[in-house]
Amino acid sequence: MLDRVRQTVRRYGLLEPGDKVVVGVSGGPDSLALLHSLRVLQEEFGHTLHVAHLNHGLRPDAVADAEYVRNLALKWDLPFTIESRDVVAYRREHRLSLEEAAREVRYRFLREVAAAVGGGKIAVGHQADDQAETVLLNLLRGSGLTGLKAMLPRRGQIIRPLLFVSRQEIEEYCRRQGLEPRYDFTNRDTSLRRNKIRHLLLPFLVKEFNPAIIKTLGRTAVILQEEEEILAGLAEEAFAGIKICQEKGRLVLDREKWLTLPRGIQRRVLRLAATSMEKKVTFDQVEGAREVAIRGGTITWPGHLRVEAWGKELTLVFPVKKPRDITFSYLLQVPGVTPLPELGRAITAELAEPPSTFKGGEDEAWLDWEKIDKPLLVRNWQPGDYFRPLGLNGKKKLQDFFSDIHLPAARRSLVPLLVSGRRIAWVAGLRLAEDFKITPATRLALHLKLEPWP
Template sequence: MLDRVRQTIQDYHLLVPGDKVVVGVSGGPDSLALLHSLMTLQEEYGYTLQVAHLNHGLRPEAAADAEYVRDLATGWGLPVTVAQRDVLAYRQEHHLSIEAAAREVRYNFFQEVAAAVGATRIAVGHQAEDQAETVLLNLLRGSGLTGLKAMLPRRGRLIRPLLFVTRAEIEAYCRDNGLHPRRDFTNEDPAYRRNKIRHQLLPLLAREYNPAIVATLGRTALILQEDEALLADLAHRALEGIIKRREGETLVLDRQGWQDLAPALQRRVLRLAAATLGRRVSFNQVEKARAVAREGGTLTWPGRLSIRARGAELHLQLPGKSAGKVSFSYQLQVPGLTPLPEVGKAIRAEIAPPPRAFKPGREDEAWLDRAKLKQPLLVRNWLPGDCFRPLGMKGTKKLQDYFIDRHLPAARRPLIPLVISEGRIAWVAGLGLAEDFKVTPATRETLHLKLEPWP
């Protein structure tokens, strides 16, 4: 198992010397094997470890699990952070399933610990069976490549060193190294769909169809991850190539240019165009829009986004919004997600190391030097008299003039979120970063912001 972990670290560049790694440890076999293997390889790769355990407060044994992890980490000489969160309250507030709420709360906690200790990586214990279960779950939901690619070995600073290790190998590793994991008996409860796949469907597939089903599904996910990355890049380029103009809440595409695309790119371009206007659409909704785009006519998607094929143009349009009536102001959640329902957007924030590579054209996200920011940060709409210093400029510029320079229609301007630090504009979301908050070679930690559709 250790050789497999070492190979995964090397193949996917999961760790580099000097990294500080937050390791999520529940006390179960997977996370215990993860922690022990990373501790064993610590000197070889030159990183440091910080253990993090979250008590979800959902099981009677949860407090004992927390104490077990605390004692284990202390006994191994590792720093440890143990906390408890009210997952049920979070679930009710955000209208999520219990599994989704627990997952979001857990990852928010890991981000908080990483920010507090200055960590550059967060390691979690997902393994090969987890990957196979995820592929099957998403297949049963009817997911496309985005869902079938399942979990990545590395996503941002989140890493999964055990992703190609089987549950049997983990159990053997625990026995061989004298590890005594805790057991979460909710993992046996067939009321959860993932558990039914784990204990019923996967064994059936292995017994009746393919003894190597776990490895096969893992290999499938790996192939689809690479295919998805290629298609996503092609779709972004295709959309940029057929945009004729943006007019407030309307996106106008070259209809013939869209029709000349392969069907797979037609679908992706329509989804991307909808996302540009803050809407998510299903496969069936995209198929209906494809018919309209080919044959002519009008269709209205949920969220009041209309698709109209007229002559040589394809219009995607939201209902007009009155500039004078849009007003919002929220404290930016760091780390976390800050919804901006007035404009159909949200800003996701995380503390992260400076990016090793960043394409300047991605204006829907920004990296700011965290040391130059003053908490709390504010997100609000444009106000008369707003000024800021655009990236690369020596002096300040009125935001109204900046909007004019960017050919932004007047109706669209109040819908642009502004991230504010002590009264100063740090980021004009989706348009440009302020010079005063840019990342430099001296930057040690950044605030990574990303503008996303909402809901």
């Protein structure tokens, strides 16, 4: 394993003499093998190490894990930083899944530690099995090359010396070196998609199709990384070559030149254009804009970014429109996702057993399905609207409710309302209506979430 790490470091230029490397150490086998191998290779590559451990506060063993890493750093005479962060609060604030929130908080912590101690590199313990899982995960999501290239050995400050070492090799290395890693029981939870791929799909592929699937997928990722680099460069060059002008809220491209580009580069240029306007777009949204750019016309992407194709110009522009002028009305898809493109948000809906307790935020609601008049409508506020706020006996004008919670007038027409018949059932993100709450008698519940879109 050490030879593989040494080879990866040299091939991708991961370490240079004098580097101070912040090593993310959870205490698990991967991060423990990473720290040990980098420590063994210190004299050879001339780097120094700083141990960084983050307590996410999500597991009962988190405090013991932190203490384990602290004792290990002291035993190996390595400087260390150990901190705790409130991942749940971050998740709520940024409306992310728990896994996404934990990842963002972890990388932010590692970058903060690197800045504080003068670390030029941040080493993380991703290995070959993680890479294979990422390739499959992105493939199942329908990713293009950008997603299928998976993780890079080096990206900015981040380095991954173990990326071509398998989990089995790492565990064997730990045994040979007398290392005693901590284990995270949540890695066995197959309700999480990545764990399902790890424990169900990959073993099936190994048994039934390719015993070397981990190595094969890792090799595929390397090939795609190198080809993606070529295509990304061509797209950047094409984007720069057809840009006519860009100012705040407006980007103009040469449509005639864009039309001469290969189809794959056309898509990439549209993505780069969206990125330059600080927007992310899906494949379907890019394809819709590509069709409009070919035939002429207009399409609006989420967040009110409009793509206009007229004459010789292809323009991306944010229209100047006052919030009170925005109106929308959609039938709620149950089950399913109802996009609200005017708001850059969406409502996801599912039917489920009512929960015994509910600790979600205001962007989540549970309603008694049998109390609802179908179909349900999602629209914005209209003068004269009223509802019965949860916990109150009487009705209240929505305008008065907005005033009571000090919601600015400019934002009131941007609040989605779930309407059942003529009654407002949920002021999305703010308050459920009393008439539709679940009770001990509820047999079937409508579970709603207000989320960013796309």
